[in-house]
Structure formats: structure tokens, C-alpha cells
Amino acid sequence: MFEYCTDPDVLSTFEWFSCYLTNGKHLLFYKSFGLIILLLFITAPLAALLGLLAAVAIKSKFLLLRIFSKAYANIVRGIPDIIFFLFIPITIDQLIEFTRHKIKCPEIVDSVWQGSDFVVCGAAKLPLNSDPQWIHDIYGFLLAVFSFTIVYGAFAANTFYGAMNSVPQSQIETGKSFGMSRKQIYISIIFPQMWRYALPGLSNLWMLLIKSTPLLFLLGIQDVVYWARELGGSKTSIFQYPHPDWRVWYFLSLLVFYLLLTKISELILNRISKKIYVPI
Incomplete structure (x- = not known):
């Protein structure tokens, strides 16, 4: 903030807005845009990796691995995202705290489920109540990354599976005739060629991931x-910067941000698509 911001009541319109838009809460608002970008750049590769592993597992020779991978991809894709975003963090958080409760507080024999409440001893809390706020923020962010990765990893698995099946079977059979192992066929034939089939689906997933960040x-x-x-x-006179309901302007700024983000993503993905596309 600026030096003249000590008394907002006597400021001109321009100075008032310059102080208002640079106060502590607005700086946190600006940082939250970076949080969205950070989430995207961490989650996207993790979801792609999980999806690739799941797609390979679906084509595995091991029956149990195929069943588990197919169940993961089909179940997660069939359930609304919002349910997973609420269910996964709560489940993981309670599972971790329940395990810590049993280890750190074995003398407590009462059930942790007391009616609709989940109650563990103070030492089992994660993060601890005494931990600084940044640890709580990182913990919540990691749960969010995990949730987004699980959800979009399932969609990526379906995309990769379709892309692998699109690689001409004749090339795979040729690799087998040359004595190539299953691993060599994946590394030398399937993986290099599947990307041109997978990129359109992955591009759509990236756009969906952007739309899900709110x-x-x-x-x-x-x-x-x-x-x-x-x-x-709206803020009354008890606040330092009173104003009427301005939510429409703030959400308009979010609209502009997401439109710019999707447009930039579209331009980058189109350039990548042109570079890796090889006519069949």
C-alpha cells in the first residue's frame, strides 16, 4: 500500500481505489490466481501419468490388474466430479487422522465416531492446531491436487487407452515378428505413435481441468x-473501505481470467498439435 493510505476517508477517487486494490486482502486475491496456475501445472502431468499407467494396466495380461484399472476408470468417470472433490479429501483426511489416533493415543478407547462428529485426540490432528497457517494451506492444497489427479487420471486413462488401440495393429504384429518383447513394443511402437491420437482428448481434458478449478x-x-x-x-461503514455490492465486477474479472487462460491454452495446444501430427 501507499503512504497516503493511512486515512481512506479523505482520499480522492483515484487514490481511494489505488489503496483499496493494494490492501492485504486484495494481494491475497491476486496470489490466488497464481494458486490456480500452480494447481494446473502440478495436477496435469500427475493426472496424465496416472492415466497412462491405468491405460497400460487395462491392457495388462494380469486379470486382477485389468479389473482394478477398468473399475477405477469407469467408476470415477461415471460419478460427478463435485462428489469426488468432497468425498476424497474428507475420506483421506479422516483415514490419516484415525491411523494417527490409534498410534498416538492408544489409551483412548472411545469410538472416534460420536454421532455425526469425527473426534480424535489433539495429537492425531493433521495438521496440528498449533501448526502455522502455511502448513494448513499446503496440506489443503495437496489434498486438492490428489483429488484432481484421481478424477482426471481416470479420464486420461480412457483417452490413452483409445489412443493405444488406434495404433495400427499391423505395426504391432510386425514388432512381434521381429522378436520384440511386450515392453519393447510399447516403448518403440505404441508410445511414440499414440500421442497424435491422444492429443485431442488430452486437450479437452486440459480445458475441463481449467473449468473445474473454481x-x-x-x-x-x-x-x-x-x-x-x-x-x-457489500461493506458497511465499519470497514476501512466501505462499498456496495461489487461482486459482479469481481466475477467479471474471473470471467476475463478464465477466457484468457483457455485462449492461451488453445493457441499452445494447436501449435503442439501441428508439430507432432504426422499424416497416416
Whole structure:
């Protein structure tokens, strides 16, 4: 903030807005845009890797591995994303705390489920109540990354599976006739060629991932949606910067941000597509 921001009541319109838009909460609002970008760049490769492994597992010779991989891909794709974003973090969090409760507080024999409440000893909490806020923020962010990876890994698995099946079977049979092992066929024939078939589906998944990031606020993370609602709501005279309901302007800024993000993504993906496409 600027030096003249000590008394907003006596400022001109321009100075008032310059102080208002650079206060502490607005700086957190601006940082939340970076949080979205960070989530995308961490989640996208993890989901792609998980999807690739699941797709290979679906084509595995081992029956149990095939069944598990198919069940994962089909079940996750068939359930609304919002349910997983609410279910997975709560489940993982309670599972970790329940395990820590049994280890750190063995003297407590009461059930951790008391009616609709989940109660563990203080030492089993993760993060601990005494931990600084940044540890709580990182923990919540990691749960969000895990949730997005599980959901979009299932969609990526279906995309990779279709791309692998699109590689001409004649080339695979040729590799077998040359005595190539299953591993060599994947590395030398299937993986290099599947990308041109997988890229359109992966591009769509990237766009869907971008559109899903506003759901972060459901996980208790102070993302762009949280701050748009918090800052845009009407503020009375008890606040340092009182103003009427400005939520429409804040959400308009989110609209511009997501449109720019999708447009930039579209341009980059189109360039990648042109570089890797080889006519069949």
C-alpha cells in the first residue's frame, strides 16, 4: 500500500481505489490466481501419468490388474466430479487422522465416531492446531491436487487407452515378428505413435481441468472464487473501505481470467498439435 493510505476517508477517487486494490486482502486475491496456475501445472502431468499407467494396466495380461484399472476408470468417470472433490479429501483426511489416533493415543478407547462428529485426540490432528497457517494451506492444497489427479487420471486413462488401440495393429504384429518383447513394443511402437491420437482428448481434458478449478473453494481453499465473494460483497461503514455490492465486477474479472487462460491454452495446444501430427 501507499503512504497516503493511512486515512481512506479523505482520499480522492483515484487514490481511494489505488489503496483499496493494494490492501492485504486484495494481494491475497491476486496470489490466488497464481494458486490456480500452480494447481494446473502440478495436477496435469500427475493426472496424465496416472492415466497412462491405468491405460497400460487395462491392457495388462494380469486379470486382477485389468479389473482394478477398468473399475477405477469407469467408476470415477461415471460419478460427478463435485462428489469426488468432497468425498476424497474428507475420506483421506479422516483415514490419516484415525491411523494417527490409534498410534498416538492408544489409551483412548472411545469410538472416534460420536454421532455425526469425527473426534480424535489433539495429537492425531493433521495438521496440528498449533501448526502455522502455511502448513494448513499446503496440506489443503495437496489434498486438492490428489483429488484432481484421481478424477482426471481416470479420464486420461480412457483417452490413452483409445489412443493405444488406434495404433495400427499391423505395426504391432510386425514388432512381434521381429522378436520384440511386450515392453519393447510399447516403448518403440505404441508410445511414440499414440500421442497424435491422444492429443485431442488430452486437450479437452486440459480445458475441463481449467473449468473445474473454481471448485477449489469447496475444499476450504481460499481461491479466486472465495476472494471474489469475500471482497465483492457489500461493506458497511465499519470497514476501512466501505462499498456496495461489487461482486459482479469481481466475477467479471474471473470471467476475463478464465477466457484468457483457455485462449492461451488453445493457441499452445494447436501449435503442439501441428508439430507432432504426422499424416497416416
